[in-house]
Amino acid sequence: MLASKSTTKWIYKIMEQMNTEIACIRLGDVHIIPVTCPTIAREFLRKHDASFGSRPITMASDIITNGYLTTVLVPFGEQWKKMKKIITNDLLSPLKHQWLQDKRNEESDNLMFYLYNKCNNGGLVNIRIVTQHYCGNVFRKLFFNTRYFGNGVKDGGPGIEEVEHVDAVFILLNYVFAFSASDYFPCLRLLDLDGHKGKVKNAMRIMNKYHDSIIEERIKQWKDGTKNVEEDLLDVLISLKDVNNNPLLTKKEIKAQVIELMMATIDNPSNVVEWTLVEMLDQPELFQKALDELDNIVGKDRLVQESDIPKLNFLKACARETFRLHPITAFNVPHVSMKDTIVGNYLIPKGSHVLLGRSGLGRNPKVWSEPYKFKPERHLKNDGSDIALTEPDLNFISFSTGKRGCPAVMLGTTMTIMLLARLLHGFTWSANPSISRIDLMKSKDIIDVISLDEPLEITAKPRLASKLYNVCNK
Numbered sequence: 080m081l082a083s084k085s086t087t088k089w090i091y092k093i094m095e096q097m098n099t100e101i102a103c104i105r106l107g108d109v110h111i112i113p114v115t116c117p118t119i120a121r122e123f124l125r126k127h128d129a130s131f132g133s134r135p136i137t138m139a140s141d142i143i144t145n146g147y148l149t150t151v152l153v154p155f156g157e158q159w160k161k162m163k164k165i166i167t168n169d170l171l172s173p174l175k176h177q178w179l180q181d182k183r184n185e186e187s188d189n190l191m192f193y194l195y196n197k198c199n200n201g202g203l204v205n206i207r208i209v210t211q212h213y214c215g216n217v218f219r220k221l222f223f224n225t226r227y228f229g230n231g232v233k234d235g236g237p238g239i240e241e242v243e244h245v246d247a248v249f250i251l252l253n254y255v256f257a258f259s260a261s262d263y264f265p266c267l268r269l270l271d272l273d274g275h276k277g278k279v280k281n282a283m284r285i286m287n288k289y290h291d292s293i294i295e296e297r298i299k300q301w302k303d304g305t306k307n308v309e310e311d312l313l314d315v316l317i318s319l320k321d322v323n324n325n326p327l328l329t330k331k332e333i334k335a336q337v338i339e340l341m342m343a344t345i346d347n348p349s350n351v352v353e354w355t356l357v358e359m360l361d362q363p364e365l366f367q368k369a370l371d372e373l374d375n376i377v378g379k380d381r382l383v384q385e386s387d388i389p390k391l392n393f394l395k396a397c398a399r400e401t402f403r404l405h406p407i408t409a410f411n412v413p414h415v416s417m418k419d420t421i422v423g424n425y426l427i428p429k430g431s432h433v434l435l436g437r438s439g440l441g442r443n444p445k446v447w448s449e450p451y452k453f454k455p456e457r458h459l460k461n462d463g464s465d466i467a468l469t470e471p472d473l474n475f476i477s478f479s480t481g482k483r484g485c486p487a488v489m490l491g492t493t494m495t496i497m498l499l500a501r502l503l504h505g506f507t508w509s510a511n512p513s514i515s516r517i518d519l520m521k522s523k524d525i526i527d528v529i530s531l532d533e534p535l536e537i538t539a540k541p542r543l544a545s546k547l548y549n550v551c552n553k
């Protein structure tokens with residue numbers, strides 16, 4: 080494992096060599112159970128969901144969650160129950176989603192403004208910057224009621240503060256479950272041999288640099304009464320009360336939870352949209368189909384709105400296909416077994432780390448014909464009924480399922496489809512003339528190459544009347 084450059088690749092290779100869809104790899108004292116078979120995956124997260132609802136204790140998750148005060152990375156227990164309830168009921172309920180619509184709209188409109196300005200400056204666009212910063216902007220708007228931490232940038236793009244902020248999130252995401260040797264061999268913990276601890280701590284320092292002063296000031300405002308109306312999700316977190324009318328969450332809990340939610344918000348939608356565009360450039364007929372759908376449903380006299388999403392079935396099929404073929408991570412967030420359990424005739428010992436293979440499930444040839452071909456049509460329904468991005472059958476993983484499933488299907492779907500739809504409907508995209516063909520083949524032999532080596536850089540031209548882009552840049 081240590082000799083191999085990438086542990087995820089090493090695991091997939093072992094499974095391929097053994098021709099198996101479930102394996103058990105012992106790292107130190109830990110049994111790692113990778114799974115690429117949907118039937119077995121369903122046994123884990125449906126039939127035996129109650130037994131597999133915990134998370135591993137790792138160096139990175141301990142630092143990020145400030146000692147397990149949050150939700151996603153927290154082992155099963157009272158803290159997880161409390162925080163998951165708050166996130167599901169108080170932050171992500173349908174009512175809150177509606178309450179926050181104007182803020183999301185401001186960021187969808189700023190996206191158009193920013194790209195239109197890019198068009199007026201040669202039109203070359205780094206799609207990764209655009210997608211990651213749209214997601215970062217939405218997050219900052221929802222939680223901090225601001226797009227910018229600093230003075231902002233006139234063209235609507237990210238400033239140095241936002242670039243540093245989003246880069247720090249991706250460092251945390253890269254190292255959160257990166258098979259740090261010290262997680263399996265605790266005697267190595269103090270040494271930080273692979274350097275992961277230093278990187279995580281540094282990224283956390285950057286996150287705290289931006290978040291702490293805002294959160295502390297806001298708590299003070301609520302305490303001294305200068306603030307008494309909830310305007311964003313940070314206000315909601317601060318205002319929650321326990322049965323004795325005391326604050327339900329401590330400052331530490333709020334700070335840690337906000338960072339973890341930022342990690343949960345940015346990675347998937349930005350990755351899906353970048354990869355979908357790559358695949359569409361490779362198969363231009365897909366571009367045309369998506370545009371036909373958009374022109375048919377939205378027309379060319381207005382911008383796409385969130386209310387259009389239910390009708391954009393081809394776009395949703397494209398997003399599903401990207402979740403299947405190009406997931407952001409090779410494995411789902413680990414699930415830890417809380418007792419010895421028999422799954423698929425195998426004894427899974429208590430404490431095992433179950434890793435559902437996102438790329439392994441999505442590219443499983445027993446489930447998917449031509450698994451490496453990007454074919455959105457495979458997700459369309461014969462009766463034309465609505466398509467969702469969820470996949471509770473685990474034939475690939477988008478929002479996963481069960482008690483540790485993602486509580487943000489509505490927000491995640493809205494962000495992904497609005498971003499994709501606005502990019503496609505608002506602009507005509509063409510590959511940079513110096514790139515003859517985007518190298519899609521890479522992802523075929525190297526199963527854990529998740530994002531493109533280089534960010535996608537393509538050229539945009541407006542396709543709508545100019546007045547539609549000159550939206551108020553709030």
Ligand code: HEM
Pocket residue numbers: 150151152163166340343344347348411412413476477478479480482483484485486487490491492495
């Ligand atoms: C397209 C967007 C998103 C996708 C595809 C996605 C996917 C996922 C996945 C695969 C998991 C792990 C499930 C498991 O352990 O089996 C997860 C967990 C989670 N996600 Fe999302 N997510 C998205 C957006 C968001 C957003 C926007 C938020 C909140 C603002 C969020 C909050 C959470 C939380 C709190 C958990 C932890 C659940 C738990 O451990 O109990 N996600 N998500």
